[in-house]
Amino acid sequence: MGLFDDDFYSTKVSRRTRAFSKERRILSSKQTRRNWSSVRIAFISSSTSAIAAVLLFGLFFNGGVGGSAKVQAVSTAKMSDDSESLEMKTIQASAKVRPAVVSVINEQQQVFSMGVPNEEGEGSESKESTEKNSLQQAGVGSGFIFKKENGKAYIMTNYHVTVDADALKVTLISGEERAAKIIGEDQISDLAVLEIDDKGIDTIAEIGDSSALQPAEFVIAIGNPLGLGDSLSMGIVSKTRQIVPVSLNQDGNYDWEQEVIQVDASINQGNSGGPLINLDGQVVGINSMKIADIGVEGLGFAIPTNNAMPIVSDLLANGYVPRPYLGVYTMDLAQYFAQQGGSAGGESDSSKDGSDDEAEGAAQLILPEDVRAGVIVLEAVGPAKEAGLVFNDVIVRLDKQAVGSTMELRKYLYSKKHIGDKVEVTFYRDGKLTTAQLSLTDKVEE
Known part of the structure; x- marks a missing residue:
């Protein structure tokens, strides 16, 4: 068991x-x-x-679940189609305009001293010397063909691309170089028009409506950045209307304001004068400037075509832009006070700067204590001279409009007055307030 x-x-x-x-x-x-x-x-x-x-x-x-998957598949397909559509629009738009884009070469005379060898044959200790002039490339920018007529092709670019040129050349997209002639320039708007022979040129850039631009709209900048040749950059419109102060005399004193389109597309040296286009391949702006400062990226500006085309029409018709002309070269009173405090500098109502002697004379101003804004007359010509304005007069009002700077003087004349209009100028002379009447004329080259 x-x-x-x-x-x-x-x-x-x-x-x-x-x-x-x-x-x-x-x-x-x-x-x-x-x-x-x-x-x-x-x-x-x-x-x-x-x-x-x-x-x-x-x-x-x-x-149910199958339907959701179907909807998701359709959405994904639509996004893919949209991406392909954007890519194709970019390619097509740039291809439409690029053949009309040119590089603009500014050539200026360079003077070289050539020594005559001494008895020992050493040129460094020459007794005599001769000078030889030679055209050298002084700058490179961009432009685009916008019109063909009577065997000529017309190019739009910036004033600062062509200024002081002794000769101009343009390089077509094919690489061919042609001599260019200046038809007209305008410093105020920073625009210029050139002319070349139209042989073999088939593409003309289409001008679009810049007022139709919207924030965040895609745009393409085409040009010749840094002299590297035909190049594209893409971005969006950051702001359709931006006001930027500029110094026409490049002296650091702001004497004008430019209305521009602000974009984040890369606009570098050499892009100036090139077209800013929309995705329909239409030119909506002329690439003009970039803010170059430490910590600043993607801040470029273009002149709207709606602002540019009336200027271009004047340049084609007259070679310049007719504007009412007062006839004074000026320095801001604020700048005078800064100079008295140890700062120097000045600005004028045109491209002419005041001399040191004139600035020294302006230091003898006699003004009431409460007058701190105005425009000092450094020289009076044309209408102003005929009306009796002289050196050291301080303009404080045009008609009923207070004038505290050269910029304000220009803005009032260009926006409120026309050639042939009369204007009342109120100014101080030796501490006494007085007025003068004058008729505005068209400026004559001096």
Whole structure:
């Protein structure tokens, strides 16, 4: 007898136990069949309900999970199509304009001294010398062909690209160089028009409506940055109308304000004068300037075409832009006070600066204590001279408009007056307030 000799642990089963177990299995089998039938019915009912719910959800929401996947697929496809569309528009727009874009080369005379060798043949200790003039490249910019007429092609560019040139050349997209002639320049708007022979030129840039530009609209700048040749840069319109102060005489004193389009497309030296185009391949601006300062990136400006085209029309018709002319060369009174405090500098009503002698004379001004803003006359010519204005007069008002600077004087004349209009000038002379009437004329080259 084993240690665990009982029915529970033993592998031997008695006849009575087997009979009892058989009967219990039969009963369990019947009960299991009854239980399985109930479970099966419940399972089938639940499954049917779930399927019905899924079908109903699908009907209401375009096919349920399958519908969502379909919508997602359609959205992804649309985004892909939009991306391809933007890419194609960029390629097509640039291809439409690029053949009309040129590089503008400003050449200026350079004078070289050539020594005559002495008896020892050493040119460094020459007794005599001769001078030889040679045209050298002084600057490179960009431009674009916007008109063809009577065998000539006309190019729009910036004034600061062509200024002081003794000769101008343009390089076409093919690499061919042609001599260019200046038709007209305007310093105030920073625009110039050139003329070349139109042989072989087939593409003319289309001028667009700059007033239709919107913030965040894609634009492309085309030009010749850093003299590297035909180049593109893309960005968005940051601001459709920005007012930027400029110094016409490049003396650091702001004497005019330029209305421009602000963009974040890269505009570097050499891009000046090139076109800023929209995705329809239309010119909406003339690349003009970039803010170059530490920490400043992606801040470029372009002259709107809607502002440029009236100027260009005047340049084509007259070679210059007719504007009402007062006939005074000036220095701001504020600049005079700064000079008295140890600062130097001056600005004028035109491209002519006041001399040191004139600035020294202006230091003898006699003014009431409360007069701190105005424009000092350094020289009077034309209408101003005829009206009796002289050196050291301080203009403080034109008509009823207060004038505190050369910029304000220009803005009033150019925006409110026309050639032939009369203007009343109020000024101080030797501390006394007086007035003079004069008629504005067109400026004559001096």
